[in-house]
Amino acid sequence: MADQTAVTDTDATPRPHSEELEFVYNGGDSAELARHLTWRSLISRLPKLVRRSFALAWAVDRRSTIALLACQVISGLLEALGLFATTAALSALIQSASDPAHLTAALPSVLMLAATAGLRAILGIAIQGLSNRLGPRIAREAEYRMLHAATGAEMAAYDHPGFDDRYDKADRGVEVSRDMIGESQNLVSSAATLIAAAVVVGALAPVLLPLLVLTALPQALASVAGERVTYLATLRTFRDRRMLNMLRWYLSHKDQADQIRTDTLASYLLDKYRASGVRVDRTVDEATWQRAKISLVGSAVSGLAAALMWAGVMVLLGTGHIGAAAAGTLVFALRSASGGLHGIVGYGADLMRTGRYMDDWESFIDEAAGQRLDRGALTPDRPRQVALHQVTYRYPEAESDTLRKVDFEVRQGEIVAVVGENGSGKTTLMKLLCGLNLPTAGLVTWDGISTRDLDPxxxxxxxxxxxxxxxxxxxxxxxxxxxxxxxxxxxxxxxxAAAASGADAVITVLRSGLGTLLAREWWNGQALSSGQWQRIAVARAIHRDAGLLVMDEPTSDLDARAEHLIFTGLRALAKDRAVVLVTHNLANTAVADRIVVMEGGRVTAQGTFTELTARPGLFRDLWLLQQDRMTPAAQEDAAR
Ligand SMILES: Nc1ncnc2c1ncn2[C@@H]1O[C@H](COP(=O)(O)OP(=O)(O)OP(=O)(O)O)[C@@H](O)[C@H]1O
Ligand SMILES: [Mg+2]
Structure with a gap:
């Protein structure tokens, strides 16, 4: 119950001032998962986690995985062999105290001991090397799968609340995935050590085995409980850590650097950064303290059990159940076994932590896969007609429809301009036309075929x-x-294409022409102005030579000459294309064959430029408002 409170407490975290910049935390699934973090469920997950990490390793590098497993098994066997050799060596050595002739009898066992130790050391190096080789490859594969899932999902997936949160968490899974093989490998090797030692203990004094388990159990339980505390703390700090990430980006990225300065915004944002940091630290401190208390109790109980176990050895020795040599071997074996047990507990806890993040990674991939582009397989020809039929569109989990029963059509050879006030649904309409989003109701068709049935x-x-x-x-x-x-x-x-968009003038002045890098902040490429970039973006679309050309505010940053060039060139482009154009500069719509006016997600008027400027309505109102700021000379002309 206490943990349930801890999860729901996320909103009760004290905040020093009202946070306008605030993320809605959509990590409900993980909160649910945390509630079910019981030691039993976690223990039962360990084999699955080990399997998963080896499966990932198998997928990226089979040979290294096989080699790793082989080294692991051989190392475990050698350990068992070493322990048995210890028994023989000790027995011979102890007997040699009374009869030196036994010393030579100890020689083969001592040699065996040295050989197994040497071989295990070599295998250890190989295991380390193989893990180091596999770790980064696994992380890359995990990232690749995540990116593959993201790029193969419907655009609408991105509009689902919480998609970014889940992506962030999956990203953390990618980060830790490299540790998974090392942790699994350490876990397996601890298990091998334990089994080898347990076999020896079992052979010499089976009665000690339950006591041995008792020494590790309290620590195992404490470790799981501690993990739970840490994970819940991670959940509670999730929102603030996201805020820190976001602020880090805004505070350091060039795009906003100018405004951070001119708006004297730095200290305001830095204060927010510090406040989030303080909240994270506070939660982490609380969790650390709570964890320390749990560990203390676990260690104390484990310590008592260990004392009991050693007392058991003494009793066995005192009562003559075991000889001095066997007692000596038991000391080695028990130390080795408890090392193995603690290894299992420690690495098991590490692996479970990593596994939880990997769960987030897996569930992101599943979620994206659930929204995978799963449409028809028909291949469209160069479209002669693209149309919307009574289309309604609502963004995922939005409260109202963005498009309402929209009918729209554009044909090859035609230029259609879409105009309307901000937020009227123009960009949404463009996304539906080119099949980025599928309609909530109604049909979007390419030459009569629904975009649902076409291969995207x-x-x-x-x-x-x-x-x-x-x-x-x-x-x-x-x-x-x-x-x-x-x-x-x-x-x-x-x-x-560059000549048609005015990008040719940009390319001419670039130091290496088309070969110039346009990534100043990354590799010292050349920087472009906003309008120069827009010319490149228009050239990109023209170069594509596709049947549907959609331009959403393509000239918003362009100077008059470039804008003129593009709009006068549109007619030639439209010869074998269907062209749809969104623009707020209504003078540009004169080039269109037809203008569609949108208001509140509906098409409220259609017509030519001449018809719409003559008819009362939104288009005429907006047109007159644009004329309102003409030069005095133009106003005089207009009045005449
Ligand atoms: N990803 C989204 N999720 C939810 N709602 C959205 C999303 N994108 C847009 N909207 C909503 O849909 C409405 C229409 O947006 P859209 O971008 O289509 O308008 P627009 O006509 O292109 O506006 P502008 O002239 O400003 O470009 C807006 O009210 C906006 O809030
Ligand atoms: Mg828009």
Missing amino acids: YALWKECAVVPQEFARWPMTARENITLGQPQPDGDAAVHR
């Missing part, structure tokens, strides 16, 4: 998009335009 990757091959927020890839100018998918005529196509 084949569909995207026919999409060229200039998104409202386009990517600035840390690659060369050429790669930024071709996106690794060059046209058959190579750079000639790149230059044509």
Whole structure:
């Protein structure tokens, strides 16, 4: 019960001032998991965790995994052999006290001891090396699987609340996955040590075996309880640690560096950073103290059991049940066994901690897999008509529909402009047109086929998009335009696209032309202005030569000359493409064959520029508002 309170306590963490910058913690699954962290369930998970880590290792490097397992088994056998040799050696040595002739009898056992110790040392080095080899490979494989799952999921997965939280936690799983093989290997090797020693103890004094288990049990229980405390603390600090990560990025990244300075924002954000840090420390301190108390109790009880066990040895020796040589061997074997037991407890706890993060990793992959792009397999031709039929769209877990019963159509050879106020649903409409999102109700069709039935990757091959927020890839100018998918005529196509978007003027001044790296902050590439980047983004879409060209505010950062170039070039582009254009600069819509006006997620008007400017309605209102700030000379012209 106490732990349940601990989980729900997340919201009760004292906060020094009201937090506007606050994450909603969506880690409910882990909180649920923590509640079920009982020692029994954890112990029963250990074999599964060991199996999982070896399965991952198997997937990345079979040979090393086999070698590791083989070294492990041989090392365990050698340990058992060493212990038996100890018995023989000790027995001979003790007897040699009364009769020196026994000394030579001890020689083979001593040699065996030396040989097993030497071999085990060599195997230890090999095991270490193999673990070091496998660890990073496992982490990379875990990361690859996570990225693969993320890129193969529906876009809508990202809009689900908590997706980022779960991604962050899965990322932690990736981080610790490299430790998993080492921990598993140590666990297995501790188990081998224990088995070898237990066999010896069992042969000499089986009555001591239960006592041996008793020495480890309290520590095992304490360790599981301690783990639970730590994990719950990790959950409680999750929100603040995310805040720390986010602030670290905002405080150090170049994108905001100017505003941090001009807005004199640094101390405000740094205060938030410090406040989150203090809360994390406080929670961790509490957990550390609680853990220490639990460990103390565990160790004390274990200590008592150990005392009992040693007393048992004395009694056996005193009552003549065992001889001096056997007693000496027992001392070795018992020490070895308790080392193995403590190893199992310690490494088991480590492995369970790692395993929990790996659970987060696995459940992220499962969740992403649950939202995997699972659509039809039809391959679309270059589309002649893309349409929405009574489409309603609601973002996952949003309270209302963003698009409501929208009908829309664009044909090859046609330019359709979509206009509307901020938040009216234009970008959402673009995402549905190019099959990024699937409609909640109604149909989006490409030449009459629903986007649900089309192979998404084949569909995207026919999409060229200039998104409202386009990517600035840390690659060369050429790669930024071709996106690794060059046209058959190579750079000639790149230059044509660049000329159509005005990016040619940018490329001309780059120090190595198309080969220039556009990643200043990473590899000392060349920096571009916002408008220069936008020209590259438009060139990218033109270069793609796809049947549907979607441009969402493609000229928001462009100067008048570049904007003019793009809009006058659109007609030529539309010859064999369907073009959809979103723009707030209504003068640009004059180039369109048809204008669609959106209000509150609905299409409220359609028509040509001349029709819509003549008709009362939103378009005319917005158009007149834009004219309101024309130059005096233009206003005079307009009045005439
Ligand atoms: N990922 C999302 N999850 C939930 N709601 C969203 C998401 N993206 C957009 N919305 C909501 O959908 C509505 C329409 O957004 P959209 O981006 O389509 O508007 P827009 O017309 O493109 O606006 P703008 O002119 O500002 O670009 C907004 O009210 C926004 O809050
Ligand atoms: Mg938008």
